[in-house]
Amino acid sequence: MADRAEFIKDIRSRLQNHRSRGEYRPTHAPDVPWTPSAERRRESPVSGDLPARFLGELEALGGHGRRVASIEEARDYVLSLARERGAELLVRWDEEELEELGVDAPVREAGTEVSVWRDLPDFREVAGSAEIGLTTADWAVAETGSLVVTSGPGHGRSVTLLPPTHVAVVRVEKMLPTVAEAIALYAKNGGLPANVCFHTGPSRSGDIEQALAIGVHGPGDVHVVLVG
Amino acid sequence: MFIPCYVDLVYPEVGVSVVRVLRRLGVEVTYPEGQTCCGQPAFNSGFFEEARTVARHFLDVFESEECDYVVCPSGSCATMASHYYPLVFEGLAGERARSEALGARVREFSDFLVNVLGVRELGARHAGKAVFHCGCHQRRELGVLEEPRELLRDVEGLDLLEWRNEELCCGFGGTFSVKMPDVSTAMADEKIRALEESGADTLISGDSSCLMHLEGRLQRTGPATRVYHLAQILDTEDGEVV
Amino acid sequence: METGKPARSRDTLDRRHEGIESKVEGFNDRARRALEDEFLHESVARFTKKSVASRQAALERLPEAPELRETAYRIKQETMANLDRYLEQLAGAVEERGGKVFFASDGEEVVNYVGELARRRGSKVVTKSKSMATEEIELNRRLEESYGELGLEIIETDLGEWIAQLAGDHPSHIVAPIVHMNRHQIADVLSGVAGEALPPNVEDLLQFARKRLREKFLAADIGITGVNFGVAETGTICTVTNEGNGRLVSSVPPVHVAVMGIEKVIPKLEDLSVFTRILGRSSTGQDLSVYTNLVTGPRQEGELDGPEEFHLILMDNGRSDLLGTEFEEALYCIRCGACLNVCPVYRQTGGHAYGSTYSGPIGAVITPLLKGNEEAKDLPHASSLCGACTEACPVGIPLHELLLKLRNRQVDEGLAGKGQSVAFKGFENTMKSPALYKISGKVGRMAQKPLVKDGKIGRKLPGPLAGWTGTRDLPALAKKPFRELWREGI
Numbered sequence: 025m026a027d028r029a030e031f032i033k034d035i036r037s038r039l040q041n042h043r044s045r046g047e048y049r050p051t052h053a054p055d056v057p058w059t060p061s062a063e064r065r066r067e068s069p070v071s072g073d074l075p076a077r078f079l080g081e082l083e084a085l086g087g088h089g090r091r092v093a094s095i096e097e098a099r100d101y102v103l104s105l106a107r108e109r110g111a112e113l114l115v116r117w118d119e120e121e122l123e124e125l126g127v128d129a130p131v132r133e134a135g136t137e138v139s140v141w142r143d144l145p146d147f148r149e150v151a152g153s154a155e156i157g158l159t160t161a162d163w164a165v166a167e168t169g170s171l172v173v174t175s176g177p178g179h180g181r182s183v184t185l186l187p188p189t190h191v192a193v194v195r196v197e198k199m200l201p202t203v204a205e206a207i208a209l210y211a212k213n214g215g216l217p218a219n220v221c222f223h224t225g226p227s228r229s230g231d232i233e234q235a236l237a238i239g240v241h242g243p244g245d246v247h248v249v250l251v252g
Numbered sequence: 253m254f255i256p257c258y259v260d261l262v263y264p265e266v267g268v269s270v271v272r273v274l275r276r277l278g279v280e281v282t283y284p285e286g287q288t289c290c291g292q293p294a295f296n297s298g299f300f301e302e303a304r305t306v307a308r309h310f311l312d313v314f315e316s317e318e319c320d321y322v323v324c325p326s327g328s329c330a331t332m333a334s335h336y337y338p339l340v341f342e343g344l345a346g347e348r349a350r351s352e353a354l355g356a357r358v359r360e361f362s363d364f365l366v367n368v369l370g371v372r373e374l375g376a377r378h379a380g381k382a383v384f385h386c387g388c389h390q391r392r393e394l395g396v397l398e399e400p401r402e403l404l405r406d407v408e409g410l411d412l413l414e415w416r417n418e419e420l421c422c423g424f425g426g427t428f429s430v431k432m433p434d435v436s437t438a439m440a441d442e443k444i445r446a447l448e449e450s451g452a453d454t455l456i457s458g459d460s461s462c463l464m465h466l467e468g469r470l471q472r473t474g475p476a477t478r479v480y481h482l483a484q485i486l487d488t489e490d491g492e493v494v
Numbered sequence: 495m496e497t498g499k500p501a502r503s504r505d506t507l508d509r510r511h512e513g514i515e516s517k518v519e520g521f522n523d524r525a526r527r528a529l530e531d532e533f534l535h536e537s538v539a540r541f542t543k544k545s546v547a548s549r550q551a552a553l554e555r556l557p558e559a560p561e562l563r564e565t566a567y568r569i570k571q572e573t574m575a576n577l578d579r580y581l582e583q584l585a586g587a588v589e590e591r592g593g594k595v596f597f598a599s600d601g602e603e604v605v606n607y608v609g610e611l612a613r614r615r616g617s618k619v620v621t622k623s624k625s626m627a628t629e630e631i632e633l634n635r636r637l638e639e640s641y642g643e644l645g646l647e648i649i650e651t652d653l654g655e656w657i658a659q660l661a662g663d664h665p666s667h668i669v670a671p672i673v674h675m676n677r678h679q680i681a682d683v684l685s686g687v688a689g690e691a692l693p694p695n696v697e698d699l700l701q702f703a704r705k706r707l708r709e710k711f712l713a714a715d716i717g718i719t720g721v722n723f724g725v726a727e728t729g730t731i732c733t734v735t736n737e738g739n740g741r742l743v744s745s746v747p748p749v750h751v752a753v754m755g756i757e758k759v760i761p762k763l764e765d766l767s768v769f770t771r772i773l774g775r776s777s778t779g780q781d782l783s784v785y786t787n788l789v790t791g792p793r794q795e796g797e798l799d800g801p802e803e804f805h806l807i808l809m810d811n812g813r814s815d816l817l818g819t820e821f822e823e824a825l826y827c828i829r830c831g832a833c834l835n836v837c838p839v840y841r842q843t844g845g846h847a848y849g850s851t852y853s854g855p856i857g858a859v860i861t862p863l864l865k866g867n868e869e870a871k872d873l874p875h876a877s878s879l880c881g882a883c884t885e886a887c888p889v890g891i892p893l894h895e896l897l898l899k900l901r902n903r904q905v906d907e908g909l910a911g912k913g914q915s916v917a918f919k920g921f922e923n924t925m926k927s928p929a930l931y932k933i934s935g936k937v938g939r940m941a942q943k944p945l946v947k948d949g950k951i952g953r954k955l956p957g958p959l960a961g962w963t964g965t966r967d968l969p970a971l972a973k974k975p976f977r978e979l980w981r982e983g984i
Contacts, residue, residue, distance in 0.1 A: 259976065260975045261971050261975050263969075264972045268984055286928045289925045289931075293921060294922065296879060298904055299921075301905075305922045305926050306926060388881055388882070392882070420841075421880035423838065425879055429878075430961035432525065432875065433961035433965060435842050436878070439838050439839070442838075442841075464969055467967075468966030468967040469965065471950065471967040472952075472967055
């Protein structure tokens with residue numbers, strides 16, 4: 025086992041050399057497509073209709089998104105998705121907003137069992153067999169079409185990941201322009217949950233002869249319903 | 253004027269064309285006869301100490317010359333003197349400063365014509381379908397990519413074609429071409445395939461070293477292609493390369 | 495344990511494997527073999543073309559890209575200058591969140607730590623997501639060797655890495671590990687695992703892989719991931735994948751082990767937004783990779799999933815030797831693969847010719863630095879110094895300049911060979927003396943006479959010019975050099 029104090033001491037001694045030499049610069053500055061220019065804007069021009077931008081980006085990635093006016097419409101979206109997929113099991117976060125959505129009863133009526141992420145004897149069994157995972161999201165990022173999902177009681181990471189279909193119902197107030205702004209918010213609030221993940225479209229791989237393959241490990245079928 | 257060693261020894265006609273073009277534009281040209289080489293072969297092979305001696309000689313020769321610019325018909329050798337001498341003299345403050353001062357006056361031929369003299373049209377005439385290969389130093393270190401094209405576009409009768417992956421290196425790379433001959437040749441072959449696809453009958457570059465490599469390969473396997481340095485095309489008389 | 499071997503294509507695959515096993519010498523031999531492989535050639539050309547175009551398009555959508563590059567460079571510079579402090583801060587923050595931190599000087603210590611952890615936990619199944627650091631130390635092979643009695647089943651879960659692992663092959667690109675394999679070879683490999691012939695089409699192969707690997711994700715006792723960035727301020731590690739395997743491996747098993755090169759630390763959480771903005775764009779042209787996963791310690795009170803134990807291994811393995819040296823910038827690399835994609839040498843040879851975990855320009859730089867100059871002697875020369883790598887690097891590493899400095903270091907260490915040393919001494923003496931230079935020209939013109947025909951040397955010469963004249967004509971020296979024409983008057 026490497027001794028931590030020794031390890032750090034060793035690095036410190038190597039850095040003496042560095043510090044005595046002052047700032048080091050490469051011989052020539054990075055060039056052509058990277059050359060800084062004064063006229064360039066400093067921030068990404070993400071403004072205007074954020075929900076529209078988000079939905080456009082998500083569609084371009086192969087995801088599905090819709091903006092709805094009411095909670096009822098969102099409920100209908102989830103319900104018809106469960107029907108269309110012929111799902112036997114839907115697993116959802118234990119989360120007040122999803123209680124308000126009130127999908128459990130109609131989805132069960134339509135023949136899909138609903139499992140809520142609390143007091144599960146074996147989470148792998150549930151999340152691993154569900155066809156649909158239903159969650160909310162901390163944020164939706166317009167620039168990239170990303171959802172920001174976080175861990176916590178009732179917020180299973182597996183729900184966003186193991187079922188082949190992931191649907192998130194997100195209030196439109198949760199839109200942010202850029203990834204940087206989302207990160208800045210976590211930085212400002214001075215604490216991160218054990219897990220924060222930016223989901224940007226469906227799972228994909230190009231490993232076999234560069235053919236785009238969707239849904240290799242994570243969900244290939246991704247839906248976001250923006251409410252409001 | 254700096255005429256790189258291999259232009260002096262192998263392609264003197266390129267140097268002659270440079271002189272003729274410059275004189276035609278009213279430039280007073282001097283050729284310091286003490287000049288030899290910029291030192292790049294040693295530098296690129298890692299022999300920095302040997303390169304330093306040669307670079308020092310270069311500084312001595314050109315500093316003593318009363319001239320505003322040192323013009324060089326090779327993007328690569330111009331880069332050595334303008335961009336890499338500071339690295340060659342790293343840790344030697346005096347010589348580093350000298351090299352930076354001189355380096356600021358070193359200009360590649362087309363850069364000098366377009367950006368210093370403001371020349372656009374030279375009245376050159378040459379019939380052919382040509383592609384232009386921009387040497388990598390000229391492209392990336394010097395950023396002199398458009399200047400030679402602008403000059404060539406104004407050559408009467410010359411059809412300047414686009415070619416696939418024109419940004420790819422020709423595979424010369426100095427001693428690389430001898431140390432890694434198979435890869436180097438494969439790189440040349442890719443350029444030659446692109447040249448064939450473009451339908452060009454003429455290959456032009458601002459670096460005779462790239463041309464030496466591509467022409468050497470063309471002579472073994474490629475289609476019949478005329479190979480010229482940019483200066484030769486700009487120096488045509490009655491449409492003919494002199 | 496699965497030991498599915500390809501049924502028909504063993505020959506090709508084993509031949510490649512052999513190339514990797516040999517020392518990091520013989521670039522030319524391996525390159526020659528690669529040049530004969532038509533599929534490889536075509537596949538690499540197709541992949542790199544697509545990557546270069548997507549990267550270009552993604553950067554055009556990012557107007558502040560140049561500033562980001564400058565900022566990224568400065569963040570890395572600042573981090574390296576105070577690496578001791580940032581590593582302590584990172585370790586402290588991880589521990590505060592209930593994670594365990596282990597400092598490993600080399601690969602051996604990583605292997606032992608993971609092995610002992612597996613022993614303590616009674617683990618059997620280990621899933622891994624893509625990690626260059628563990629590739630570098632051959633973690634899988636060494637765990638199986640040193641901890642054979644535990645009967646560990648170690649499974650790579652990145653699709654390409656998994657297939658390479660099953661084939662007994664090695665990744666040939668940082669981002670596209672099996673760009674060298676075609677779908678028939680892949681079908682053969684997976685058929686060996688399936689116990690039945692799988693058709694060579696992407697969708698079937700993918701479905702099989704998804705199903706088989708899903709079982710492993712759920713059964714795993716330990717998940718091992720690499721780390722793209724470790725945030726000192728918050729004790730957060732960021733791992734980026736497109737398939738979702740990284741997120742699965744760090745979410746489902748009860749133990750998560752993250753193996754991180756010490757150079758991957760960044761000071762602040764906000765710095766992460768700089769790097770996430772350039773990584774995906776430089777790598778695959780994506781504005782953001784599909785899963786950008788931030789893990790801060792083990793699962794918290796009340797959570798049902800996520801790891802019960804979180805271990806961060808901070809690995810040196812030669813990296814600290816570069817601190818404060820002229821090669822320090824090699825540590826700024828974020829493993830995006832952009833330099834491979836634009837490299838005209840990589841384009842011809844693919845990754846295996848480099849004989850190292852790291853291929854392409856960054857591989858040619860970092861392999862001799864981590865493994866020793868002597869062992870990787872060829873690599874600094876496997877470049878025409880065209881500078882496309884330096885231009886493409888999103889953190890501004892002057893790659894081709896580092897290659898030059900490595901060549902210089904070989905000369906200083908006496909590794910350049912006597913012939914070359916004598917030749918460049920001669921070059922130096924000739925070029926510093928105009929008189930000697932003139933005489934050499936004359937001697938050359940006389941000496942070439944018997945060889946020249948039609949103004950050129952058209953056949954293979956023995957000696958130092960064999961490399962050139964084997965495939966290319968060499969122009970003869972002109973009858974009169976320019977300096978004589980000048981004297982005569984132009």
